[in-house]
Amino acid sequence: MRHRNARSTNKKRPGLISFPRVTIGSLPDNVLLDIFDFYEKYPPRWWIALVHVCGRWRYIVFASPIRLNLELKCDANTPVKKTLEVWPRTFPIVIDESRSRLPLSGANIIAALKHHDRVSEIHLDMTSSVLKRLNKVMKKPYPVLTHLELTSNPRSAPVLRETFLGGSAPRLEYLYLEGIPFPALPKFLPSCHDLVEVVLTKIPNTGYISPEAVATALSALTKLKEVCIGFEFPASRPDPTNRPPSSFTRVVLPALTRLHFHGASEYFEDLVARIDTPAIITVEASFFNQLDFDIPHFLQFIGRTWIPGSFEEAKLSFDHKRALIIFRYRDTSGGNFLTAVCITIACHALDWQVACLAQICSKIPPFVSNLERLIINANGFDNILLSDWKDYVDNPQWLEIFHAFSALQHMEIPPRLGEIIGSALQELTEERVMDALPMLRHLYLPPPSESTQQAIQPFISSRQRSNHPVTVHLTEMD
Numbered sequence: 001m002r003h004r005n006a007r008s009t010n011k012k013r014p015g016l017i018s019f020p021r022v023t024i025g026s027l028p029d030n031v032l033l034d035i036f037d038f039y040e041k042y043p044p045r046w047w048i049a050l051v052h053v054c055g056r057w058r059y060i061v062f063a064s065p066i067r068l069n070l071e072l073k074c075d076a077n078t079p080v081k082k083t084l085e086v087w088p089r090t091f092p093i094v095i096d097e098s099r100s101r102l103p104l105s106g107a108n109i110i111a112a113l114k115h116h117d118r119v120s121e122i123h124l125d126m127t128s129s130v131l132k133r134l135n136k137v138m139k140k141p142y143p144v145l146t147h148l149e150l151t152s153n154p155r156s157a158p159v160l161r162e163t164f165l166g167g168s169a170p171r172l173e174y175l176y177l178e179g180i181p182f183p184a185l186p187k188f189l190p191s192c193h194d195l196v197e198v199v200l201t202k203i204p205n206t207g208y209i210s211p212e213a214v215a216t217a218l219s220a221l222t223k224l225k226e227v228c229i230g231f232e233f234p235a236s237r238p239d240p241t242n243r244p245p246s247s248f249t250r251v252v253l254p255a256l257t258r259l260h261f262h263g264a265s266e267y268f269e270d271l272v273a274r275i276d277t278p279a280i281i282t283v284e285a286s287f288f289n290q291l292d293f294d295i296p297h298f299l300q301f302i303g304r305t306w307i308p309g310s311f312e313e314a315k316l317s318f319d320h321k322r323a324l325i326i327f328r329y330r331d332t333s334g335g336n337f338l339t340a341v342c343i344t345i346a347c348h349a350l351d352w353q354v355a356c357l358a359q360i361c362s363k364i365p366p367f368v369s370n371l372e373r374l375i376i377n378a379n380g381f382d383n384i385l386l387s388d389w390k391d392y393v394d395n396p397q398w399l400e401i402f403h404a405f406s407a408l409q410h411m412e413i414p415p416r417l418g419e420i421i422g423s424a425l426q427e428l429t430e431e432r433v434m435d436a437l438p439m440l441r442h443l444y445l446p447p448p449s450e451s452t453q454q455a456i457q458p459f460i461s462s463r464q465r466s467n468h469p470v471t472v473h474l475t476e477m478d
Helices: 002-009 029-039 046-051 055-062 080-086 106-113 128-137 185-191 211-218 265-272 296-305 350-361 383-389 395-403 415-425 450-465
Strands: 072-074 093-096 119-125 147-151 174-178 197-203 226-231 258-263 282-288 313-318 322-330 337-346 373-378 410-412 442-445 471-474
Touching: 029 055, 046 055, 093 106, 106 119, 106 128, 185 211, 211 265, 258 265, 265 282, 265 296, 282 296, 313 350, 322 350, 337 350, 350 395, 373 415, 395 415, 415 450, 442 450
Parallel strands: 072 093, 093 119, 119 147, 147 174, 174 197, 197 226, 226 258, 258 282, 282 337, 313 373, 373 410, 410 442, 442 471
Antiparallel strands: 313 322, 322 337
16 A cells, blocks of 8 residues: 555656756756855855865866855864865965954964965954064065954054065055054055945054044045044144145045044144045044034135035934034935934033034034924933923023024924023023024924923014914924
8 A cells, every 4th residue: 555655656746847866966067166155155164064065066166166165164063274284275264363362372373474475364352462572573575455344442552563464565455453553554555456345443543543634644545445543542633834725736536535533623624635436425524522523624625625514404413422513415316315424522411512513503504504404302311401401501502503494394302401592592582592403394303391482482473473483392302
C-alpha cells in the first residue's frame, strides 16, 4: 500500500510543467558566481563557509575578489597573524572594532597594520598607549586605504606626527578623527584627491589648526561633499591679528553640500569668510556660549549662498542645554521643508538663550523677508523653573526676535512658554500694536492655562481693535 501511494504521487498532473532535476554541482561557474553574489550582503566572513565546501567553489570565489567584495576583517575575534598567513594576499584588510564587544588588542592592531599595502579600512577606538604605537607603525603610505576612522580621549591622545601614513593617502574617501590632534593635517589633506567626507570632532587644543590653513587645504579636494569641524574646548579662537582682509580671493569648494561646525563663533567667522560653496545644501553651526555674537561674515556667507527670501519657515528651540534657530525652505516639489541653516548656542539658562538668539535675529532680516511660519518649542525644561524665569527674560529681547520676521503669518507657541511669550506680546498693544509681527494672522496654542490666557489676551484684543485680527487656534503640542 505504501509503495502504490508513493508511485501515485509521482504521476504527472494535468496543467503542470515538469522540469528535469538539476543538482547544484551541475550548474556552470557563472551561475554559481551569480548565486554567491547574493551572499555578499551578509556579514564579512560569509565567503569563508563557501570556500570550505569544495575545491571548485573555492576557485570560483577566489577568482572573483572584486565582484564579491572579498576582504579580511580583523576584529577582536580574529587571530590576525594566523588569518593573514592562510588567505590570499590579494584580499584587502579591514581593521574594525566598531562592532566588537571586546576591544581589539594592541598586538592584533599592529600585526594587521604592518600590511600597509593591503589595509583598505581602519575603524578604531584606541587608548593613548595604542595610539602612540600606531604613530610608530603607520609611517609608510597606505596605497589602498579608503576609510580611516580613529577615536581617542581628547584629554590624553598624543599628537599624530607629520610622518603619519607617509604623509599621503591618495585613495582615501572618508576621514574621521575624534579627539585626536593632527596639526599636520593641512599638509596631509591635499594628497587625498578622492576624499568625499572629512569629520574632525572633539579637536583638543594640541590639534588646533587655523581657519586659513583649513580653507587652503580643503580647496584641493574637488570631490569633497561633507565637512564637519568640532572643537572640544572654547579656546579654539583664531589669532585676531590674522583675520582675513576686507578684500581677498575666496577658495571654492565646488562639491560641498554639507558644512557642520562646533566651536567658537570667531573661528567659524574666519573660516566662512574664506570659502565659497556653490552646491551647499545645509550649514549647521554650533557655538560655545559667549557674551557677543558678531557674525557678519557668516551672514554674508548665507547671502552668497541663498537668495534673500528663500527661507519659508523658521524654528526656535530651547532646552536645558542649548538654544537653536533653524531656517528651512521647501524642496523642489514644493512639499517637505528642508533645513538650510541651523545655528546653535550652548547655554543653559533660558534668559541667556533668548538674549543670544535676539542678537542673531537682529542681524538676519534680509534672509527672512518672505518667511511666513515660525515654530517655537521648549523641551527639557521643568515648568516650575520656566515660571520662575518669566521675570528674568526681558520682553524687549523677545520683541527683538519677533522684529526679524516682518512677513510672519503663522506662529506656534509651546505650552511651556505660553505665559512668558504672552507677557512679551503685551508690549504690542495700543499705539505699539503693529511694531512687530505686523502680518501675523494665525497663532497656534495648546489649550491654554488661565495664566497663559490672561497673558495672551491683551495682544489679541489690541490686534482686533486695530483691524488686524489674529485668530487663535488650539492645538495639541508636546
